[in-house]
Amino acid sequence: MQPRIIVVALVAALAVVAAGLAVANGSLPFANSDVAAQPAVDEPAVAPEQDLTAAPDEAPTEEPTPTETETETEASPEPTETETELSEEEKAAIEAERAQVVAVQTKLTELRYYAGPIDGDAGPKTTMAVMAFQKVNRLGADGVIGPKTLAALDAPVAPSLKGGNADRIEVDLTLQVAYAVKGGAIARILPISSGSGETYRTPSGGKAVSLTPVGDFKIQRRIVGERKAPLGILYDPLYIYKGWALHGSNSVPAYPASHGCVRFTRWDAVWLAGQYANGTQVRLYGGTHTFTMGSSAPGTDEPGGDTGPGAEGEDPSTDPSPSPSPEPSPSPEPSPSPTPQPEPSEPEPSEPGPTEPEPSDPPSEPEPTGSESTEPEDDGVVPTP
Secondary structure, three states, X not given: OHHHHHHHHHHHHHHXXXXXXXXXXXXXXXXXXXXXXXXXXXXXXXXXXXXXXXXXXXXXXXOHHHHHHHHHHHHOHHHXXXXXXXXXXXXXXXXXXXXXXXXXXXXXXXXXXXXXXXXXXXXXHHHHHHXXXXXXXXXXXXXOOOHHHHHHHHOOOOOOOOOOOOOEEEEEXXXXXXXXXXXXXXXEEEEOEOEOOOEEXXXXXXXXXXXXXOEEEEOXXXXXXXXXXXXXXXXXXXXXXXXXXXXXXXXXXXXXXXXXXXXXXXXXXXXHHHHOOOOOEEXXXXXXXXXXXXXXXXXXXXXXXXOOOOXXXXXXXXXXXXXXXXXXXXXXXXXXXXXXXXXXHOHHHHXXXXXXXXXXXXXXXXXXXXXXXXXXXOOOOOOXX
């Protein structure tokens, strides 16, 4: 009997414990099942609220993407606008103009005025070639390809030469052009600008007139590259008489504008220097603002200028000139400066000048008119009366 009592007591104790746990957990058999289910319903109700809050977080991250596409669409019309700037008619007009320039360049090449590329680009070389052609054909020398120029290209005027050595340079000061002759035939016709005839103040305080010498000369010496002289910069000068030279310049207008030298374009000056050696004949004729060697014209008898020895590229063996006065060759020898290139050496060549020009200069003014050379060119120097 006792074992049964013990078992029953244990069962009863376990039942009591189980009932207590059930009460604590709210899971008594008599408890309302709806009450227990309510928390389960409340929990999922909160969950969707969290999901809804997460959704707007993702939305702003998607917003920048349409802005990028908008910027792309804004950038895309720009090239389309540039593409549509020119109509078909405008493009055709441009092509026709380029074709016309190509035809002019081709014709000027045949006539020896132009030596550049046949590319349809009416750049500086084409403009200067057209200007030289207009001068020879007695047209307005503006470098513009107009109806009169086009008509003249169909029936061009033949240049007139004075004659001389097979290889020579002729300078027509009336037409303001130079003829580069090789082997007795014209190799190039180049635009030039010679002395303006105006009076200008020399660096030493005297006065001189912008005149260009006429007669037969030879290339006596040269300087390769840039030469800084008192009145400006000369490029690749070829000296023909004392301080006068054929040289390159940044300004070659259609009219006489220099201080006395013969200006060429810089590319033409380089070409001339490469084609003609020292001793080559140079003939200058015509023109208005000129002087002959040995005259008493103010500033032309003995300009100081750039006559010192030791110039780059100088060839003493070909210095003597047949027709000019023999003064140029002795004048470099007594010069104390070995190199005339630096500016400080410029006054030195003028020292031998006063020994000879002073007797011939007084007719013009009491001032030493020939104390400086008229050869340096400078677009910024304005002649003073």
